[in-house]
Amino acid sequence: MSAEPLRIGSRDNPALVQVRRALRDGAGYRRKGHALWLEGDHLLRACVARGHPLVQVLLTEAAWRQPALRELAQQATRVLLLPDALFKELSALESPASIGALIQCPDAGAMQAEAPTVILDRLQDAGNVGSILRSAAAFGMRQVVALSGTAALWSPKVLRAAMGAHFALSLHEALAPEALEALILPWVATSPHAQALLHEAPLPQPCAWVFGHEGQGVAPELARRCALMLRIAQPGGEESLNVAAAAAICLHEMVRRPA
Numbered sequence: 001m002s003a004e005p006l007r008i009g010s011r012d013n014p015a016l017v018q019v020r021r022a023l024r025d026g027a028g029y030r031r032k033g034h035a036l037w038l039e040g041d042h043l044l045r046a047c048v049a050r051g052h053p054l055v056q057v058l059l060t061e062a063a064w065r066q067p068a069l070r071e072l073a074q075q076a077t078r079v080l081l082l083p084d085a086l087f088k089e090l091s092a093l094e095s096p097a098s099i100g101a102l103i104q105c106p107d108a109g110a111m112q113a114e115a116p117t118v119i120l121d122r123l124q125d126a127g128n129v130g131s132i133l134r135s136a137a138a139f140g141m142r143q144v145v146a147l148s149g150t151a152a153l154w155s156p157k158v159l160r161a162a163m164g165a166h167f168a169l170s171l172h173e174a175l176a177p178e179a180l181e182a183l184i185l186p187w188v189a190t191s192p193h194a195q196a197l198l199h200e201a202p203l204p205q206p207c208a209w210v211f212g213h214e215g216q217g218v219a220p221e222l223a224r225r226c227a228l229m230l231r232i233a234q235p236g237g238e239e240s241l242n243v244a245a246a247a248a249i250c251l252h253e254m255v256r257r258p259a
Contacts, residue, residue: 130161
């Protein structure tokens with residue numbers, strides 16, 4: 001249980017400086033002393049549900065008067081109350097959520113060699129990355145490995161798109177391709193030029209799914225290491241699918257079948 005909340009009104013308060021820095025520099029959390037900013041009660045509840053502590057919660061005076069949000073805020077070690085106008089300045093949402101938290105980035109620990117895995121190869125769109133994290137968590141993947149060139153996994157835009165999925169996954173990022181040697185399970189990727197169809201091909205379980213750059217696809221050196229290259233049936237005739245849509249189809253196909 002936290003102490004009584006501290007009311008602040010200065011834009012120069014150190015906690016507000018941290019929030020603005022987190023919003024300005026999406027990958028800043030990778031540096032010592034920088035924090036993550038989670039906005040909205042959904043993200044805060046997902047964080048708490050997975051056992052990650054809330055360090056500082058910031059919320060509006062109006063939110064503090066709501067019992068559910070007050071109870072959530074009181075799980076932090078420090079609670080700051082802001083005027084509505086000041087919180088709105090910090091919000092990255094069109095409709096400010098009225099509550100947020102500063103936390104330390106969770107430690108992913110060592111990569112799990114045989115865990116069901118998603119590999120992200122230079123995906124640059126934060127919305128795509130967040131959507132894939134959400135699908136990965138929904139369909140039972142346990143870790144995500146992002147190579148250098150992929151959007152920062154804990155950036156504000158990815159956090160919003162993933163809707164709390166981060167806290168259900170072990171996340172490893174900014175890695176060189178050589179780091180993937182630690183994965184000893186089969187790799188599977190998709191290509192519009194592959195002969196084998198996803199819905200017909202046998203799928204190894206568990207496996208690591210590789211999803212590549214929005215325009216270039218999976219890098220050739222990674223494709224050569226895949227046990228399977230599969231094509232998603234598209235009877236409508238479009239050239240390719242959005243990578244987040246393709247990932248959702250692949251991961252659902254995997255869980256649709258008995259192991």
